[in-house]
Amino acid sequence: MIETTIHDSVLELRMNRPPVNALDPTLVAALREHLEKAPCESARGIVLSGQQGMFSAGLDVPFLLTLDRDGMREYWRGFFALCATLARSPVPVTAAITGHSPAGGAVLALFCDYRVMARGPFRIGLNEVQVGLTVPDCIQMALRRVVGPYRAERLLVAGRMLTGEEALEAGFVDELAPVDETVTRAVHWMHELLALPPRAMLATRAMARADLAAVFEDLDALPVEDFLDGWFGEETQSVLQALVAKLKSGGRNGKPG
Secondary structure, three states: OEEEEEEOOEEEEEEOOOOOOOEOHHHHHHHHHHHHHHHHHOOOEEEEEOEOEEOOOOEOHHHHOOOOHHHHHHHHHHHHHHHHHHHOOOOOEEEEEOEEEEOHHHHHHHOOOEEEEEOOOOEEEOOHHHHOOOOOHHHHHHHHHHHOHHHHHHHHHHOOOEEHHHHHHHOOOOEEEOHHHHHHHHHHHHHHHHOOOHHHHHHHHHHHOHHHHHHOOOHHHOOHHHHHHHHOOHHHHHHHHHHHHHHHOOOOOOOOO
């Protein structure tokens, strides 16, 4: 489910849950475990990647629709915990966005220090509104600090998906690379960062990311119940059930949660 590759002192964590790296509870827990272990095992930096053509399709909606409120509460607390692990990581994390990255996939990328996206017919964005979901403010905040408040508002309210070129122009991603060089570029950026004086770099990084880390200081204070109210609401359930029916009929179009 997670494949690891060492690039000198940089650890690549490659999501490998076919066909689309959908974020079910097992993948969420595995990602968090590997991210937490990496600094303890001498990794000075982490690259998070997926397979060519697909970084992560986001939440595993078909599976999550089988859960009751208690099950969804446990899942969403786990997802928030994963975001917290990325936000508070003591070592830098680069996202090698190797393909499509809607919703939950885009969230993972936003919580990284730097984002390299594959060129090609791929899209990235927080498209939750399109599938009847509300983006929690703690995740909206991650987008605001990357692209700015007004641009974030426009993207979030419309649930707009961006091409790589649009994402680069908006500041959603930091650079584009050929799909087969995305990981290489992410590792290269990390090595350049790690070549800086480490104490000064890490201390400055911690200060620069303190706002993001502070949002996830207390997981119990995050709006899990508000999200659950929306998830189990009639409108959201209707849209999600229709989405799953379309996916089962072979109509996958890059709009999972």
